[in-house]
Amino acid sequence: MWVPNAPTAIISALAASAGAVCIFKDFYGGSPYDRGVKAEGKTVIVTGANSGIGKEVAWDFAVRGAKVFMACRNMEKCEAVRKDIVLESRNKFVYCRPCDLSSLESIRKFVERFKSEEPHLDVLVNNAGVMEPPASVTKDGFETQFGVNHLGHFLLTGLLLDTLKESAPSRIIIVTGSAHHRGCIHKEDLNMTKKYDASAAYAQSKLANMLFARELGKRLLETNVSVIAVDPGLTDTDLTRHMSMMKSITRFIVYPIFWPFMKSAKIGGQAILHAALDPALDKSSGDYYVDMKKKEPSKLAQDYELALWLWKVSEKWTKLDEHKAALAKARTA
Numbered sequence: 001m002w003v004p005n006a007p008t009a010i011i012s013a014l015a016a017s018a019g020a021v022c023i024f025k026d027f028y029g030g031s032p033y034d035r036g037v038k039a040e041g042k043t044v045i046v047t048g049a050n051s052g053i054g055k056e057v058a059w060d061f062a063v064r065g066a067k068v069f070m071a072c073r074n075m076e077k078c079e080a081v082r083k084d085i086v087l088e089s090r091n092k093f094v095y096c097r098p099c100d101l102s103s104l105e106s107i108r109k110f111v112e113r114f115k116s117e118e119p120h121l122d123v124l125v126n127n128a129g130v131m132e133p134p135a136s137v138t139k140d141g142f143e144t145q146f147g148v149n150h151l152g153h154f155l156l157t158g159l160l161l162d163t164l165k166e167s168a169p170s171r172i173i174i175v176t177g178s179a180h181h182r183g184c185i186h187k188e189d190l191n192m193t194k195k196y197d198a199s200a201a202y203a204q205s206k207l208a209n210m211l212f213a214r215e216l217g218k219r220l221l222e223t224n225v226s227v228i229a230v231d232p233g234l235t236d237t238d239l240t241r242h243m244s245m246m247k248s249i250t251r252f253i254v255y256p257i258f259w260p261f262m263k264s265a266k267i268g269g270q271a272i273l274h275a276a277l278d279p280a281l282d283k284s285s286g287d288y289y290v291d292m293k294k295k296e297p298s299k300l301a302q303d304y305e306l307a308l309w310l311w312k313v314s315e316k317w318t319k320l321d322e323h324k325a326a327l328a329k330a331r332t333a
Contacts, residue, residue, distance in 0.1 A: 044068050045124050176206050
């Protein structure tokens with residue numbers, strides 16, 4: 001009878017353990033959204049579509065037959081991903097368009113070009129984001145996380161609302177996260193200039209996403225434009241690249257512990273596909289979904305007075321009315 005030597009037994013045990021971990025990870029991550037649901041004839045915009053969840057969502061929409069506009073800051077990366085998506089999906093209607101969410105001017109130019117090319121918009125996926133970068137501001141002087149994660153998407157959505165209403169039934173997907181539960185809106189210092197805390201600023205931006213979804217959903221109740229806030233869950237993407245632990249030796253200790261419980265970007269993106277395509281969500285008005293299930297957001301996220309206050313501040317800071325007027329002037333020129 002053959003008896004394995006110690007090194008062989010150890011290697012076999014490690015291989016078996018690794019296999020078990022991978023099986024657990026796939027099971028824990030969850031199942032994909034119904035592949036039978038197609039998106040032919042739909043026009044979709046996905047922000048941050050050149051990596052992570054945005055990339056997988058853009059790919060999945062393309063496979064389902066949609067016309068996809070990848071709104072990205074880095075055109076070189078976007079074009080490389082676009083080519084792969086077109087080849088794999090055999091859908092030639094996938095486009096890269098420059099849209100830097102840290103620049104109000106870039107957002108307006110994106111919308112201006114989109115409206116000159118497309119009469120309809122069925123799904124807007126506000127996905128792009130940044131997490132816990134060093135203290136910095138956007139091109140317009142906003143704290144980076146609040147500026148990109150909230151204000152950029154607020155302006156983008158506001159400038160596309162007329163097209164979304166004309167295209168109804170349509171949907172707006174706002175990607176938030178569990179961090180909104182520990183977030184608060186720093187009314188006296190939204191830019192956190194007095195004391196910058198990267199984690200608190202991120203949580204504030206995610207709460208802002210939730211408040212935006214709730215207020216927007218209320219304002220669009222009679223329009224047949226659905227608004228859904230989505231939490232993809234703990235997902236393995238490069239969103240965490242700025243976090244201090246990911247830049248130190250701690251990464252090699254912490255990351256392996258959490259890895260089995262992290263979804264792949266493809267699985268994380270299924271929550272967005274569900275929100276965008278499931279017929280059962282036709283009447284959503286700012287509802288919050290986690291793992292394709294409706295959940296209760298934080299108490300602050302349900303504070304309608306706070307949501308209205310944030311809306312008014314966001315309108316003022318993004319100069320929404322001025323940008324709308326500039327777009328109207330451009331279209332009539």
